[in-house]
Amino acid sequence: MCSFRVVLPVPVTAGLSRLAVALDAVGAMATTIALITGANKGIGLETARQLGARGITVLAGARDEARGVAAERALRDGGADARFVPLDVTDAKSVRQAADWIDTEYGRLDILVNNAAIARGGPPSGTDLDEMREVYETNVFGVIMVTNAMLPLLRRAPAARIVNVSSEVGSITSMTDPASPLAQMPAGLAYPSSKSTLNMITAMYAKELRDTPIKVNAANPGYTKTDLNRNTGFRSVAEGAEASVHLATLDADGPTGILWGHLWTADASPDAYGTLPW
Numbered sequence: 001m002c003s004f005r006v007v008l009p010v011p012v013t014a015g016l017s018r019l020a021v022a023l024d025a026v027g028a029m030a031t032t033i034a035l036i037t038g039a040n041k042g043i044g045l046e047t048a049r050q051l052g053a054r055g056i057t058v059l060a061g062a063r064d065e066a067r068g069v070a071a072e073r074a075l076r077d078g079g080a081d082a083r084f085v086p087l088d089v090t091d092a093k094s095v096r097q098a099a100d101w102i103d104t105e106y107g108r109l110d111i112l113v114n115n116a117a118i119a120r121g122g123p124p125s126g127t128d129l130d131e132m133r134e135v136y137e138t139n140v141f142g143v144i145m146v147t148n149a150m151l152p153l154l155r156r157a158p159a160a161r162i163v164n165v166s167s168e169v170g171s172i173t174s175m176t177d178p179a180s181p182l183a184q185m186p187a188g189l190a191y192p193s194s195k196s197t198l199n200m201i202t203a204m205y206a207k208e209l210r211d212t213p214i215k216v217n218a219a220n221p222g223y224t225k226t227d228l229n230r231n232t233g234f235r236s237v238a239e240g241a242e243a244s245v246h247l248a249t250l251d252a253d254g255p256t257g258i259l260w261g262h263l264w265t266a267d268a269s270p271d272a273y274g275t276l277p278w
């Protein structure tokens with residue numbers, strides 16, 4: 001994807017609206033605009049960093065203002081054209097305001113990375129329904145709410161990309177195949193099933209949008225060292241973000257409606273990437 005944007009040394013909280021509009025009038029469609037949810041830490045922050053390093057303007061969504069401002073500063077210090085966007089994916093008002101702000105500032109959105117998620121819960125027999133609902137509010141309903149709010153902006157882009165950050169633990173095939181390393185994992189319910197649902201959501205958006213230039217795919221970061229797993233993952237965030245960045249920057253002949261990323265199979269090399277079974 002081609003991109004161009006002038007990065008100015010401006011304060012992070014400065015009123016950039018008119019300046020950005022003026023620059024976009026010059027840069028017009030040459031600038032690629034990406035929104036990443038949950039971009040204040042972990043794989044989301046690294047995805048924003050990697051997209052920013054490609055010259056893409058990154059809108060770093062975060063539900064906490066202090067954490068969002070800190071992420072914007074870190075990304076800008078690293079050379080990215082980054083802006084913090086207040087965004088709690090479970091809050092309809094927050095999602096609406098973020099969409100309105102992007103509309104006012106840029107008039108369109110080229111890339112949406114639905115990255116924000118939470119992990120909670122134990123075995124199926126001990127499932128607390130309130131906890132289950134909490135996980136689905138973020139990992140499932142939040143994705144639908146953000147995607148539908150952003151779709152009018154994504155439709156205005158020449159060839160938008162939607163990336164839903166899923167997981168291999170959402171692959172029913174991998175979790176139940178006795179030959180898969182994932183089959184050895186203890187049975188959990190809330191988080192794995194939320195990602196299985198996200199996989200179907202990905203497939204259905206791809207189906208609905210298949211006659212448009214918009215591609216919708218699910219990314220599997222692999223087991224990555226972040227707060228989500230109390231930093232027990234064996235992959236770096238740089239590796240974990242690769243799948244999202246790859247799917248966010250697919251060419252016109254790239255796939256839509258797949259789960260792609262790190263392959264954790266008995267016979268795959270540790271660095272293998274590819275399409276995972278649903």
Ligand SMILES: NC(=O)c1ccc[n+]([C@@H]2O[C@H](COP(=O)([O-])OP(=O)(O)OC[C@H]3O[C@@H](n4cnc5c(N)ncnc54)[C@H](OP(=O)(O)O)[C@@H]3O)[C@@H](O)[C@H]2O)c1
Pocket residue numbers: 037038039040041042043044061062063064067087088089090114115116117118138142165166167168220221222223224225226227228229233
């Ligand atoms: N780490 C892994 O091994 C692994 C493997 C497979 C898939 N994934 C997926 O990768 C994605 C990123 O996870 P991570 O490992 O980077 O986890 P993380 O370090 O815990 O980061 C999660 C991010 O989501 C944000 N978030 C949570 N609830 C939110 C809400 N309601 N609104 C907005 N943002 C919210 C968090 O913000 P706060 O700081 O405010 O909490 C944080 O920025 C997730 O979709 C996860 O399921 C991770």
